Amino acid sequence: MALFGRANSNILSLLNHCYCKKFTMGTSRLKSRSRTSIPSTIMQHKNDKQESILETEIVKRRNQACRSLLIQVHSSKSYNDLHNYCSRFGHILSMHHYYTNDQNFILVEFTNMMSINEVMSSASFMNRDIIPIKSSILWFRKGQIVTPQKDNQKKASLFVENGCVLPTKKETAKLLYNAKSISGQIIILYETMKLSDLEVRLRFHTAHYLEQYFSRLFENIKVLPFGSSINGFGRKRCDLDLVLVPEIEEVNIYVILVFHSKSTNNSDRHETKEFLGILANIMQHFIPGILNVRRILEARVPIIKFCYDYTRTECDLSATNMTAIYMTELLNLYGEMDWRIRPLVIVIRVWAKNQELTSDIPGHWITNFPLTLLVLFFLQQKKILPSLKILKLYSSRDDIRCAENGIDCTFLRNINKLPPDYKYKTNQDSLETLLYDFFEYYSTFDFQTYGICIREGMQIRKPSHSALHITNPLETTLNVCKNVSLHELNRIISKTHDAIYALETTNKLESNSWGIMTLLKINNGNAELKKSSTTKGQTEKIKEYPKDSYENSYKISDKFEVSETSIDETITKKKETV
Known part of the structure; x- marks a missing residue:
């Protein structure tokens, strides 16, 4: 817990220092686009532009991820008990099972976000020395008493069982x-x-999982998958590329109260490296399921490499790389x-x-x-x-x-x-x-x-x-x-x-x-x-x-x-x- 205390006083301060400057500059770039070959019309049409096929798919998949929970279970046979329990909190659209690293997981998709919030409110932490941070990944404890299924209740069924198997x-x-x-x-x-559909769902859920943590530090931030995972050229077990991007909002010149923020004279590249380096420390120490964090900060596009343990996927995280x-x-x-x-x-x-x-x-x-x-x-x-x-x-x-x-x-x-x-x-x-x-x-x-x-x-x-x-x-x-x-x-x-x-x-x-x-x-x-x-x-x-x-x-x-x-x-x- 002492480590957690030091993070509050040191790391979070540094993160806000980097973030405020980094993404404030992003806004200024948007304002100055009239000096580039593409004028500021991109801002004028940002809200009413027609979405592409991929943009529509990203919105759909992100929405699925927001309405889904990844729950570790004893085996695929646990799905009926899990369905009966989770049905207390709302209507379940689908349940997808997969097996990895000697562990069973079921991805549960609800109809709306309210059900997710209610499930999260009902969950608790284990009674031991841990850093208590809530996330959309839970554990369905074996042997817990579950309300029996009612006669008129529709029997649950898995949409997919063992859905991430690689053919021999x-x-x-x-x-x-x-x-x-x-x-x-x-x-x-x-x-x-x-x-497969489940593998794509899990990749967007991974992005949403990180976004949940980062959004507690910064306002209006997104983690988006890109590359082979979503362009249709991806193969099973391929790496997952992620990018951290801000939701840029136009400055309201008529607002009375304005937030304080930090600024720096460092170059963009140095700033990005510093920002990612601090993020890497937080991911390593505080986010469950993040293993083997490596900092590749001298590359042309600095990245954080890590293994996501719940799906055994190798991931690369970069910052503000919209070109990708x-x-x-x-x-x-x-x-x-x-x-x-x-x-x-x-x-x-x-x-x-x-x-x-x-x-x-x-x-x-x-x-x-x-x-x-x-x-x-x-x-x-x-x-x-x-x-x-x-x-x-x-x-x-x-x-x-x-x-x-x-x-x-x-x-x-x-x-x-x-x-x-x-x-x-x-x-x-x-x-x-x-x-x-x-x-x-x-x-x-x-x-x-x-x-x-x-x-x-x-x-x-x-x-x-x-x-x-x-x-x-x-x-x-x-x-x-x-x-x-x-x-x-x-x-x-x-x-x-x-x-x-x-x-x-x-x-x-x-x-x-x-x-x-x-x-x-x-x-x-x-x-x-x-x-x-x-x-x-x-x-x-x-x-x-x-x-x-x-x-x-x-x-x-x-x-x-x-x-x-x-x-x-x-x-x-x-x-x-x-």
Whole structure:
């Protein structure tokens, strides 16, 4: 408790010092936007602008999180007792169970916030030396007496049971092996790897959980998830990116009483680092479930890395990084334009991971974000996706957005207003064709001379001496691959040659792995599966996709004519590249 007392006198004072200055400056930036390329119209239209698809989804998910409690239970069988007890406080919309780290949890969603407040008021702390801080994560104690269910009371049921299970390699291998085509394999992989509804709910609940604590220190503050968790390109167990942003309110010049606040002469970067450093201390010592807090404050965007124990998720928290939010919105928009985009991005990401081209540890290798930009740029060359330049050209006043430092984040957000060439696509290539063409395109790309730019939708002359140049679509002066070494670039090119060779030569009848299984290093060890047909579960997963994407069942050798000469050329190119 002495530690808690010191926090009140020292840490909270420092936090208010940093916060007041940090977010007061944010307001002044909004006022001064008339001096930037995007005028102050963003403030004029802030309240009446039309929300994008992602903005609407964020509002919906945040609302769900506010009306939900995460409760630890003895097992999934505890749901009926938990439902009977929680029903005292209000109507329950859904209950979602998952199991992690030898612990069972149920996410309970109520109809309104009043029920949440009543549950929180009825809860208590354990009788031991702890720091008493209330949160939306509770423990349903085993063996407690619960009111029996009434005869006319509707029986409870779990909406999801064990909802965060990652399929085993054997299960994945079986599904992929039994697919009718490589396109079918890609769809199955995407459906297997993408985040479920429960996993998305838990990520927004994590953000809300932190927001509950921080909002007790500061007024009008939000914690928002961004990146792969919400742009549709996320995979199971992927990291959760979070950003701390203020709800900026216009200053009322007619108000009589004004709050005192602290100011500082420190630079923005120093201020952000100091602010995050203090937040990291609070998270480490006072917020339950926050483990292994690491301060990465010297990065271009300073972050706090930590593990969220209740979902076993690795998280990154940054401050006032609105550019990342708008980048998430842009990638989500591209993902919504064509059903083939997200499955293709996922299979490329999984391929890169299994070929050790990407890593969870920072280094001189490519990461998932620039890898996704490579896929989007390739699809622009295929006339499947428009350039960001076109999206800006067709934008309206409702689409005006501006991030910190005057960064222009304006682009068309309504897919229905796309140019006809992109609404009614002439390119109807299958996922299999697109995957092969992706590897072929970058196996011969002149990376030494040209860079990638999805803003222009065409290759550009490299403005730097970096081995790989991919322009940040919103912050155009930045190269998102500045860290990638020449050795790693050569490995990427070499692996694309290997992928082409693998797709051309694998044969389902002669091997336990075929198609993308070879690319992903997945081997079907059960010989009996060779005679199996497509499973019922697999059919259900792919039935919502266009039939042409998975019904064209054919041998790989029929699609790609392979000769000894072409194989030798591929091997020669690979050796020359390395």
